[in-house]
Amino acid sequence: xxxxxxxxxxxxxxxxxxxxxxxxxxxxxxxxxxxxxxxxxxxxxxxxxxxxxxxxxxxxxxxxxxxxxxxxxxxxxxxxxxxxxxxxxxxxxxxxxxxxxxxxxxxxxxxxxxxxxxxxxxxxxxxxxxxxxxxxxxxxxxxxxxxxxxxxxxxxxxxxxxxxxxxxxxxxxxxxxxxxxxxxxxxxxxxxxxxxxxxxxxxxxxxxxxxxxxxxxxxxxxxxxxxxxxxxxxxxxxxxxxxxxxxxxxxxxxxxxxxxxxxxxxxxxxxxxxxxxxxxxxxxxxxxxxxxxxxxxxxxxxxxxxxxxxxxxxxxxxxxxxxxxxxxxxxxxxxxxxxxxxxx
Amino acid sequence: xxxxxxxxxxxxxxxxxxxxxxxxxxxxxxxxxxxxxxxxxxxxxxxxxxxxxxxxxxxxxxxxxxxxxxxxxxxxxxxxxxxxxxxxxxxxxxxxxxxxxxxxxxxxxxxxxxxxxxxxxxxxxxxxxxxxxxxxxxxxxxxxxxxxxxxxxxxxxxxxxxxxxxxxxxxxxxxxxxxxxxxxxxxxxxxxxxxxxxxxxxxxxxxxxxxxxxxxxxxxxxxxxxxxxxxxxxxxxxxxxxxxxxxxxxxxxxxxxxxxxxxxxxxxxxxxxxxxxxxxxxxxxxxxxxxxxxxxxxxxxxxxxxxxxxxxxxxxxxxxxxxxxxxxxxxxxxxxxxxxxxxxxxxxxxxxxxxxxxxxxxxxxxxxxxxxxxxxxxxxxxxxxxxxxxxxxxxxxxxxxxxxxxxxxxxxxxxxxxxxxxxxxxxxxxxxxxxxxxxxxxxxxxxxxxxxxxxxxxxxxxxxxxxxxxxxxxxxxxxxxxxxxxxxxxxxxxxxxxxxxxxxxxxxxxxxxxxx
Numbered sequence: 001x002x003x004x005x006x007x008x009x010x011x012x013x014x015x016x017x018x019x020x021x022x023x024x025x026x027x028x029x030x031x032x033x034x035x036x037x038x039x040x041x042x043x044x045x046x047x048x049x050x051x052x053x054x055x056x057x058x059x060x061x062x063x064x065x066x067x068x069x070x071x072x073x074x075x076x077x078x079x080x081x082x083x084x085x086x087x088x089x090x091x092x093x094x095x096x097x098x099x100x101x102x103x104x105x106x107x108x109x110x111x112x113x114x115x116x117x118x119x120x121x122x123x124x125x126x127x128x129x130x131x132x133x134x135x136x137x138x139x140x141x142x143x144x145x146x147x148x149x150x151x152x153x154x155x156x157x158x159x160x161x162x163x164x165x166x167x168x169x170x171x172x173x174x175x176x177x178x179x180x181x182x183x184x185x186x187x188x189x190x191x192x193x194x195x196x197x198x199x200x201x202x203x204x205x206x207x208x209x210x211x212x213x214x215x216x217x218x219x220x221x222x223x224x225x226x227x228x229x230x231x232x233x234x235x236x237x238x239x240x241x242x243x244x245x246x247x248x249x250x251x252x253x254x255x256x257x258x259x260x261x262x263x264x265x266x267x268x269x270x271x272x273x274x275x276x277x278x279x280x281x282x283x284x285x286x287x288x289x290x291x292x293x294x295x296x297x298x299x300x301x302x303x304x305x306x307x308x309x310x311x312x313x314x315x316x317x318x319x320x321x322x323x324x325x326x327x328x329x330x331x332x333x334x335x336x337x338x339x340x341x342x343x344x
Numbered sequence: 345x346x347x348x349x350x351x352x353x354x355x356x357x358x359x360x361x362x363x364x365x366x367x368x369x370x371x372x373x374x375x376x377x378x379x380x381x382x383x384x385x386x387x388x389x390x391x392x393x394x395x396x397x398x399x400x401x402x403x404x405x406x407x408x409x410x411x412x413x414x415x416x417x418x419x420x421x422x423x424x425x426x427x428x429x430x431x432x433x434x435x436x437x438x439x440x441x442x443x444x445x446x447x448x449x450x451x452x453x454x455x456x457x458x459x460x461x462x463x464x465x466x467x468x469x470x471x472x473x474x475x476x477x478x479x480x481x482x483x484x485x486x487x488x489x490x491x492x493x494x495x496x497x498x499x500x501x502x503x504x505x506x507x508x509x510x511x512x513x514x515x516x517x518x519x520x521x522x523x524x525x526x527x528x529x530x531x532x533x534x535x536x537x538x539x540x541x542x543x544x545x546x547x548x549x550x551x552x553x554x555x556x557x558x559x560x561x562x563x564x565x566x567x568x569x570x571x572x573x574x575x576x577x578x579x580x581x582x583x584x585x586x587x588x589x590x591x592x593x594x595x596x597x598x599x600x601x602x603x604x605x606x607x608x609x610x611x612x613x614x615x616x617x618x619x620x621x622x623x624x625x626x627x628x629x630x631x632x633x634x635x636x637x638x639x640x641x642x643x644x645x646x647x648x649x650x651x652x653x654x655x656x657x658x659x660x661x662x663x664x665x666x667x668x669x670x671x672x673x674x675x676x677x678x679x680x681x682x683x684x685x686x687x688x689x690x691x692x693x694x695x696x697x698x699x700x701x702x703x704x705x706x707x708x709x710x711x712x713x714x715x716x717x718x719x720x721x722x723x724x725x726x727x728x729x730x731x732x733x734x735x736x737x738x739x740x741x742x743x744x745x746x747x748x749x750x751x752x753x754x755x756x757x758x759x760x761x762x763x764x765x766x767x768x769x770x771x772x773x774x775x776x777x778x779x780x781x782x783x784x785x786x787x788x789x790x791x792x793x794x795x796x797x798x799x800x801x802x803x804x805x806x807x808x809x810x811x812x813x814x815x816x817x818x819x820x821x822x823x824x825x826x827x828x829x830x831x832x833x834x835x836x837x838x839x840x841x842x843x844x845x846x847x848x849x850x851x852x853x854x855x856x857x858x859x860x
Contacts, residue, residue: 013463192621205725206715211713214702221661221687221699222714222767 030275030290030323031328034255037294041301048304051181057296058186059251063244063294065087067188067263068270069196070125070240072288073233075271076200076213076305078280079132079139081234083146084241085263087124089256091117091245096163096255099170108168113249118242124150125238130233147264149174154257163255170212185247192243196285209233213280269316270295275330294319352643357727361424362389363520363551364402364409370417371404373784377575378404382418384580386520386553386572391546392585393562395554397595397847398647398812402555405572406524409553410442423519439519443509443526449497456480456493459512459547483511487541501535510541521545522553527561530646539564557646558589558854569593589683592851596814596843610798612822613637615673616806617689617775622667624650624657629831630666636805637776640797642817643810645827645850651810652694654827655777659691660684672774685714688774692764692781694810700764702755707745708734712751714771737766742792746812758789763795794820814843831854 044047066086076083095113098104104112112231124146132142200206209230211219216226250260274281274291298319302312351379362385371379379401388390392672396402407485411429413501420427422438429435437443456477457464465475476561480493489507497505506526513521523542526798527535542552542565549608555564562569571578571594578594613636620632625711631654635641643651660678669678669689676687684690693699702710712719713733719730734748741762745755752763761781778797782790812816817824818841826834826849834849836842 202724204720204725207709207713207716207725211702211705211709211798214704215698218702220711221659221681221691221693222681223690223771225680225682226715282703 007120009077012312017259027275027287027290028285029134029326030273030287030294033323034294034297037297037301041304043299045289045301045304047304048301053185053300053304055181057179057293057300058181059183060300061292061296062183062185062247064266064270064295065289066146066192066240066247066268068274068288069189069192069285071264071267071271072274072276072285073200073209074139074198074237075276075278076209076280076283077230077233078213078216078232079230080143080268080278081125081128081237082143083124083128083150084237084244084267085260086147086151086194087121087153087238087241087247087267088260088263089246089258090124090150090157091120091242092248092255092259093154093158093257094120094255095245095249096166097157099166099249100163105326106169110135110170113223114246117245117249118239121236121242121245122239125235125241128238129234132234133227133231136196140337151257158170158255158257162257164253166249171253174253185250188243188247188250192240192287192288193289200285205232209341210254210281213277215281262263263339266295269320272322275323275327277327291323294323350532350631361388362386362421363390363423364427364553365421366418366464367420368418369405369408369415369420371413372416372750379572380575382572382575384577386551387568389546389549389551390568391542391566392551393566393569394553394572395559395562395569395591395595397814399574400570400595401575402574403524404575406442406444406522406553406555407434409440409520409522410444411440411811412414413581427644433462434501436518438706439517440519440522441513441516442505443513443523443524445526445528447502447505447526449505449508450728452496454494455484455491455500455508458497458508459483459493461516461561462516473847479515486514488537490830506530506534506538506709507541509539514545518550520551520553520808523557524555525557526554526558526698527558528653530598535561555721557648557851559591559851560854576654589848590850592847596847610638610801610822612639613804615670618668618673619658620669620670622654622657622669623665624653624662624666624830628665631824631832633832633835635808637804637806638801639823640801640807640809640821642821642824643827644817644846645833647812649827649850650830651658651827652779653692653830655810656686656693657806658684659689660776661691661693667696685771685773688772689777690714690768690775691769691772691777692761692768692779694779694783696760696764698720701752701760704751706749706751707738707743707755708748711737711766711770714767718770731772734766735823737769741766743771756785756786756789758792759787761789761793762796765793769800773805775808776800777808777810779810780812781809781814782811783793788830818843820847826850 004175005305046051067088071081071084098113098116099108099109128139128146131137132139173184178184178187200209208219208224212226212229219226228329249255270292271283271288272278272291273294274287274289276287295316298316299312302315364386367380367383369382381407382401391641394402394405404413408415409434411434414430425626427438429438429691431686441837450461459480460476464522465472465479475566476495482494482635487507488508489504489511491504497508501506506807526538531536539578552565554562556562566583566804568581569583569586569591571591573595616637616639617635619634621630622632623630643655645651656662658669658678660680662681669676671687671689678684679687697703702713708731712730714795718756719726719733731748738745738748742758743762743766752760755763781793797807797809809817809821822838824836824846825832825843828850829852833852836846836849
């Protein structure tokens with residue numbers, strides 16, 4: 001009897017380890033890569049291993065991390081969102097316009113701007129998703145359209161100019177630094193990542209995101225409506241573009257219609273480096289955070305090493321492709337291991 | 345191996361030598377023997393007809409000839425030389441052209457480009473369009489297809505595409521033309537045209553191998569017939585003097601290992617599923633049927649007879665034109681799979697990998713996908729509940745897996761099918777529809793699945809099983825509906841089960857209504 005119990009306990013614990021192993025394998029590779037890159041720059045680049053430098057990296061990482069967190073949801077369902085950069089621009093001018101309205105008190109204007117920023121972003125995202133699902137269009141095309149529409153709208157709202165003069169408390173919050181190394185905007189970004197991780201890992205909605213990316217038709221034939229979930233994923237991506245716009249305002253203190261150009265590509269790069277599959281179904285938001293870190297650490301490190309500005313994109317571009325190549329090998333390895341076990 | 349070697353004419357071969365000769369040809373797939381020890385000959389210049397039930401091995405044989413598959417055993421001689429094409433291109437170079445049931449045309453290119461794709465006339469590396477269109481026009485004239493060579497293929501009708509395929513076969517002077525169910529989608533007039541062309545080709549000395557479900561028409565295109573059954577060769581003989589009943593007789597007779605099962609003793613209760621006036625499209629025939637509680641009803645019929653289409657429409661996976669559905673005597677409105685599932689109706693689809701499973705996800709995640717509400721609280725997953733539920737189902741269905749966290753991709757066909765069943769059991773439906781539940785799985789797992797179906801019936805569920813495996817249906821069903829050409833041709837109660845009778849029903853509608 002006790003033998004059986006013992007066996008069951010063993011089995012349970014081995015299943016637990018297996019599970020942990022499986023989960024961590026997804027992020028372990030990129031995390032190791034990040035650590036190696038950081039160690040490399042610590043050893044070679046002057047000033048890299050200073051708290052000031054890490055503070056700078058954390059400041060620079062925040063916007064991309066927030067955008068990439070939302071992007072992860074869309075990519076996990078097998079879609080793509082090219083509009084986040086210009087949606088961010090639109091949200092910054094909407095937020096800045098409200099905050100610079102002299103009729104409102106600082107507190108009211110900040111609250112209103114917060115709601116408007118997130119609302120505008122979410123609305124853009126929801127429109128993206130709805131159009132994709134309603135007419136069964138590829139998200140690449142729809143969000144490419146939204147990229148232009150939002151960019152145009154940003155110009156209209158801002159009258160083609162940057163908007164500055166944000167309320168003092170808002171600017172002060174943006175400059176806040178916790179424990180001497182964590183800027184407030186980085187904490188916000190971490191918060192977004194944590195919430196995203198929680199949603200993907202612990203909610204029914206998160207389960208659906210992965211299931212749809214794995215096999216949308218099977219989800220439909222299991223009696224569910226994948227459309228609503230996919231629209232929600234795009235809405236989340238828009239929402240994080242709105243949050244990223246707030247972060248942008250906190251960091252740079254101006255709303256600008258030409259903010260965010262090319263941000264979508266950085267966000268996609270972070271997601272991909274983080275191990276999320278472009279065809280959906282596989283990946284994690286923690287990986288995305290690590291991916292965003294790798295991009296910024298490379299950029300800062302190369303700069304400190306005295307690399308020319310022209311060299312940076314060459315290295316980063318190579319790293320993106322390399323990451324995906326490595327990912328295919330890791331997947332093969334995992335598959336081989338699983339198949340071996342399945343055959344036992 | 346080069347095509348030239350294959351096509352080299354053998355002068356020494358006597359004129360009477362067969363064009364194609366198969367000797368002890370065998371082909372196995374994991375868990376199934378598709379062809380076993382098949383030997384027959386096709387005479388030069390003959391019109392040969394190949395017949396057999398679903399799963400008799402016709403498609404496998406065609407794929408061997410067309411170079412899409414390679415035999416595991418035995419040898420094939422073609423035109424006096426050993427024939428072992430490694431690819432469709434080699435088969436084609438050797439002089440065998442297969443016109444598949446599913447057309448393989450490049451739909452965005454012109455008719456002429458499709459016809460001459462393998463050998464576009466060119467000058468200095470540039471396509472000579474004038475020459476290409478001229479030659480294409482000749483070929484089209486030969487098959488009597490009146491379209492411009494520059495027409496884009498996607499704008500043609502199915503029948504016209506079929507003729508383009510045949511014209512393509514002509515342009516390469518094939519020695520053997522294999523036609524797999526060419527008339528399945530054609531109207532009477534188009535069929536007549538096709539036969540005319542075939543006769544012309546046969547007069548020119550082209551040998552044809554013709555596969556069809558429409559037994560009436562084989563007399564018009566052939567003089568020899570080969571019948572396969574259960575992967576084995578039954579006979580090759582002249583068609584003359586052979587009636588349709590004789591042919592059906594030759595095709596039936598497959599047996600199933602006796603599992604000692606009989607569903608007869610499972611009592612049938614009140615109606616679980618009722619369907620009346622179901623129409624897939626506006627002009628398709630209406631059909632009505634019902635399944636009782638505890639009853640296993642089989643749907644037999646040839647592949648393409650509308651079996652899958654009907655169950656998918658029932659389930660709301662595809663739209664239907666009309667029809668009322670009752671579940672437990674109550675009329676329900678089913679417009680989507682989610683409606684169906686909400687009303688207690690579920691469908692285990694034909695293709696479990698692409699439609700049934702989340703292959704890359706775990707066994708646990710697959711079993712619970714049908715009812716996440718049961719393993720969550722306010723939208724939050726309760727993994728312990730999930731794992732316990734999944735582990736219980738895995739035990740109940742005897743799924744062989746080291747852990748419920750294993751990705752179902754790594755499972756064998758039989759275990760994957762059990763997961764599909766498990767996910768529906770987790771939902772607790774009233775009516776279960778199974779489309780080809782035992783396709784591609786081994787004998788042991790098959791028996792377990794039959795046992796499961798019987799257990800579900802005993803629990804009072806209504807069960808509808810679509811299968812190409814007639815003996816299987818006869819073993820597990822109370823009643824069999826036979827589909828033929830999009831309608832229910834017959835209903836056979838258990839007491840009257842007879843392969844002969846069922847197969848006659850299955851072929852029934854193909855002769856009568858050729859014009860659709």
